[in-house]
Amino acid sequence: MPVTATRAHWHDPAATPRALLTLALLLVLWPGLQLTEFRPQILFNAQNREVMGRFLAGFWPPDTSAEFLLMLGRATLETLAMATAGLALALLLAIPLSLIATRTLSISALFSGRPSRTGRLLRYPVRFVLIVLRSIPEIVWALLFVRAVGLGPTAGVLAIAITYSGMLGKVYAEIYESVDPQPARALLQSGSSRLAAFLYGVLPNAAQELTSYTLYRWECAVRASVIMGFVGAGGLGQMIDLSMRMFAGGEVVSILLTFLLLVLLADQISQQLRKRLA
Amino acid sequence: MKQSLSAALWLLAIVAAVVASFAYLQLDFASLFSTDSRAQMLDYAGSFFPPNTSAGWLSKLWQGTLETLAISAIGTLLAAFFGALFSLLAAGRLGNMAKALCRLLLNALRSVPELVWAALMVLAAGLGPFAGTLAIALHTTGVLGRLFAEALENTPPEPANALRAAGASATTAFLYGTLPGVIPQWLAYTLYRWENNIRMAAVLGFVGAGGLGQMLHVTLSLFQQSKAMSVILAMLAMVLLVDALSGWLRARLG
Numbered sequence: 055m056p057v058t059a060t061r062a063h064w065h066d067p068a069a070t071p072r073a074l075l076t077l078a079l080l081l082v083l084w085p086g087l088q089l090t091e092f093r094p095q096i097l098f099n100a101q102n103r104e105v106m107g108r109f110l111a112g113f114w115p116p117d118t119s120a121e122f123l124l125m126l127g128r129a130t131l132e133t134l135a136m137a138t139a140g141l142a143l144a145l146l147l148a149i150p151l152s153l154i155a156t157r158t159l160s161i162s163a164l165f166s167g168r169p170s171r172t173g174r175l176l177r178y179p180v181r182f183v184l185i186v187l188r189s190i191p192e193i194v195w196a197l198l199f200v201r202a203v204g205l206g207p208t209a210g211v212l213a214i215a216i217t218y219s220g221m222l223g224k225v226y227a228e229i230y231e232s233v234d235p236q237p238a239r240a241l242l243q244s245g246s247s248r249l250a251a252f253l254y255g256v257l258p259n260a261a262q263e264l265t266s267y268t269l270y271r272w273e274c275a276v277r278a279s280v281i282m283g284f285v286g287a288g289g290l291g292q293m294i295d296l297s298m299r300m301f302a303g304g305e306v307v308s309i310l311l312t313f314l315l316l317v318l319l320a321d322q323i324s325q326q327l328r329k330r331l332a
Numbered sequence: 333m334k335q336s337l338s339a340a341l342w343l344l345a346i347v348a349a350v351v352a353s354f355a356y357l358q359l360d361f362a363s364l365f366s367t368d369s370r371a372q373m374l375d376y377a378g379s380f381f382p383p384n385t386s387a388g389w390l391s392k393l394w395q396g397t398l399e400t401l402a403i404s405a406i407g408t409l410l411a412a413f414f415g416a417l418f419s420l421l422a423a424g425r426l427g428n429m430a431k432a433l434c435r436l437l438l439n440a441l442r443s444v445p446e447l448v449w450a451a452l453m454v455l456a457a458g459l460g461p462f463a464g465t466l467a468i469a470l471h472t473t474g475v476l477g478r479l480f481a482e483a484l485e486n487t488p489p490e491p492a493n494a495l496r497a498a499g500a501s502a503t504t505a506f507l508y509g510t511l512p513g514v515i516p517q518w519l520a521y522t523l524y525r526w527e528n529n530i531r532m533a534a535v536l537g538f539v540g541a542g543g544l545g546q547m548l549h550v551t552l553s554l555f556q557q558s559k560a561m562s563v564i565l566a567m568l569a570m571v572l573l574v575d576a577l578s579g580w581l582r583a584r585l586g
Binding site: 066083085086087089090091092093096097102105106109131132134135136138139142185186189190191193194197198201202203207208211277280281284285291294295298310314317327330331 | 338339342343346349350352353354356357359364369373376377398399401402403405406409443444445447448451452455456457458460461462464465508531534535538539542548549552564567568571572575
């Protein structure tokens with residue numbers, strides 16, 4: 055092969071378009087850098103460095119005094135209890151809503167193939183409510199409830215109950231629709247009530263998936279209830295927030311480690327339950 | 333029979349846990365729904381309506397929305413950059429020692445939630461959107477670094493090996509043999525995380541990290557409920573729009 059040919063092969067033919075694309079992307083991102091006040095040098099100015107340095111220096115060793123550990127244990131239990139109670143309340147709301155929202159139990163669909171207008175008029179608003187409930191982040195609900203019912207775990211429980219009822223309701227309705235519809239249809243056609251058709255026609259096939267999704271959501275609720283403490287809704291999050299304000303680095307590290315353990319624990323519990331129940 | 337007995341026992345344990353939770357928290361729903369506090373709560377809820385739609389506030393909301401989008405975009409981009417760098421180490425391309433250390437770092441970055449990072453970054457960089465950007469970048473670097481490394485490990489090594497055998501340098505072999513195989517997957521992961529981060533950026537402001545969240549926190553603290561309501565509606569609109577857009581894109585791109 056002649057030398058000149060290899061020389062030409064070294065040049066990547068796609069290089070110019072790629073460079074232009076990168077340049078265009080950077081131009082688009084420029085206003086973004088302005089909007090986010092992107093100034094990395096801030097991190098290194100003397101004052102911020104001193105504050106952060108003092109804080110980080112306090113990180114080690116983690117706080118392990120008996121008194122603090124007792125508080126930590128209580129906050130951990132509170133976090134777990136918030137997630138569990140919140141999810142239990144969410145179920146109370148999600149189950150009836152999902153039964154209304156699902157198409158599987160439509161009697162009019164049995165005859166004409168699609169649900170009647172009144173059925174749809176009832177179903178769509180419920181679906182819309184479910185969308186709104188779950189699209190507002192739980193921490194926003196928590197912030198609102200803290201102002202309505204005061205600081206403490208009640209706000210967190212209510213926030214989880216509301217957001218998770220939206221999520222569970224929507225997914226439950228979809229799960230009912232995804233299982234084999236024949237048994238429920240047969241029951242409805244032979245004149246059984248909708249509730250009976252659901253209990254004997256849909257639930258046996260859907261139970262496994264419902265359980266496993268609910269357990270997954272419980273894990274998410276544990277994580278969410280830690281976070282919600284930041285707006286004053288009790289549990290571990292509220293402790294982190296307080297410790298950070300007091301620049302107590304050692305406490306922050308202890309709480310973060312507890313948080314990691316809690317997440318691992320929740321993961322294990324839900325895995326075990328899934329194996330036993332589902 | 334034995335299995336159903338154990339399932340029943342587990343169910344009993346769950347019920348006990350739920351009862352214990354309510355007992356431990358000592359939730360006082362009775363007082364929550366007493367006529368007095370019910371009237372108070374209805375009053376509070378009523379003060380959110382109608383949402384404030386004055387032109388001045390709407391233009392501020394628009395600014396806040398743009399800021400939220402910018403925080404999520406820049407944060408995700410930074411995370412994609414550093415995630416790509418760390419993924420090379422985490423996939424074991426530069427030795428096992430670097431691999432173990434890097435995995436530890438990525439796990440640590442990932443297991444601290446964004447909001448905690450944001451609270452820390454507000455200390456380090458002051459109030460404002462820059463703290464939020466850093467928080468998103470730190471957490472997402474952990475997530476993307478691990479996903480990118482998995483993609484690198486699963487990509488077939490033959491193209492790069494062929495280039496190496498033909499005399500290309502290690503860097504060239506990586507750029508032209510390995511990278512083209514993983515880029516589509518990296519891009520998909522990055523876009524997916526961006527979608528999540530838009531939602532997250534909207535609430536990071538609660539600890540002072542800019543965007544719509546900070547506006548909501550400030551208006552609620554100043555008891556300007558009707559302004560807060562329009563912030564909530566803006567958040568809702570943004571989340572629904574992003575959801576719809578990503579659903580549409582996913583259906584089109586398959």
